[in-house]
Amino acid sequence: MLNIGVIGCGAIGRDHIRRLHDLVPGCQVVACADYFEEAARKTAAQYEGLRAYPSGEELIAAPEVQAVLIASSDPSHAGYVLECLKHGKFVFCEKPLAQNAADCEKIIEAELAQGKRLVQVGFMRRYDRGYAEMKRIIDSGELGAPLMIHACHRNVSQPDGFQTEMGVSNVAIHELDICRWLLSDEYANGQVLKVRQSACSTKGYDNPQIVLLETQSGARIDVEVQVADAYGYDIQCQVVCEKGTVNLPDPYAVVKRANATRSFPILTDWKDRFIEAYDIELTEWVKSLAAGGPTGPSAWDGYAACVAADALNRSRGTGQFLPIEMMEKPAMYK
Ligand code: ISE
Secondary structure (H helix, E strand, O other): OEEEEEEOOOHHHHHHHHHHHHOOOOEEEEEEEOOOHHHHHHHHOOOOOOEEEOOHHHHHHOOOOOEEEEOOOHHHHHHHHHHHHHOOOEEEEEOOOOOOHHHHHHHHHHHHHHOOOOEEEEOHHHHOHHHHHHHHHHHHOOOOOEEEEEEEEEOOOOOOOOOOOHHHHHHOHHHHHHHHHHHOOOEEEEEEEEOOOOOOOOOOOOOOEEEEEEEOOOOEEEEEEEOOOOOOOEEEEEEEEOOEEEEOOOOOOOOEEEOOEEEOOOOOOHHHHOHHHHHHHHHHHHHHHHOOOOOOOOHHHHHHHHHHHHHHHHHOOOOOOEEOOOOOOOHHHO
16 A cells, blocks of 8 residues: 655645545555645645644655655646655656756656656646547557647646746646647747737737747647636647547547537536546556556656756747757666
8 A cells, every 4th residue: 555645725626635545545645734734724724634834844754654745836846746856755746847957857867866767747638539530540550650739738727827928938838748648759849929919818928829840850739728717628639640630539428419500518527527537547556556667647747848948038038949859868767
């Protein structure tokens, strides 16, 4: 039985605690912490045997905690991951791994010093059945080489304090991971374009934005990023290959026919859209730790996404494609 501590008792943190408690075999959540102590105490009160710690650091140091799940605010991720590595503990960190590539490099350095993989990053889309099938078809080679990806990420709302850069570093970070995974390729350059702004969006950040990327093999990717005020939470992805295309399926929804209209609902909450992927992701994570260590998205993958996000955010307003340059891949991640 793996004892897990969860840092961050906001929406996704509480959702993961429920998931680990109700669904995932072979583990129990024994500790939680939150920047707002009261949030941790309230969460702990809902589960037998769950203890609230006054800080993430104390939770990480607690002897009964064998593995840590980080679901706190983005700026706190890197510090907590480094703390887990200092204690040699397994850590699952929600995306993004850090606020920038430089902090990811520190994490990679600390993990290399431990001599084995301890870190997994929460790129849950890799566990979504739709994306997994797209990758299987692309990898089979039956459609020839992938040439282009058209993707879009449409969201209903963002929390207070959201900023333009987060459209890339927090939201489109999912596409930055899934596109390099689907194509088995790395990015060469990219830029962010500002488009005519939605009249609905008067909150002080760019919305929508377009992310453009070129991979090392010359494939091109465009991602429409609407961080808020969309009609629903809608994620689309089409990969155009030499001999055909593959499309991400819409999530399961019953089609209603009434009043001379055929319709089906579109989800609004991102936690629901990928609920099955989250379930599989954490089940596999716990299973992999029992077998010796994580096998899902690594600190290297977290780093690759942040390198691209940094370049994209630097490109905003320059009208230029900027190079996306990574350090040499350490053997541990090959
Ligand atoms: C949110 O922060 C997430 O993490 C979701 O996965 C993402 O799809 C969403 O757009 C973000 O707002």
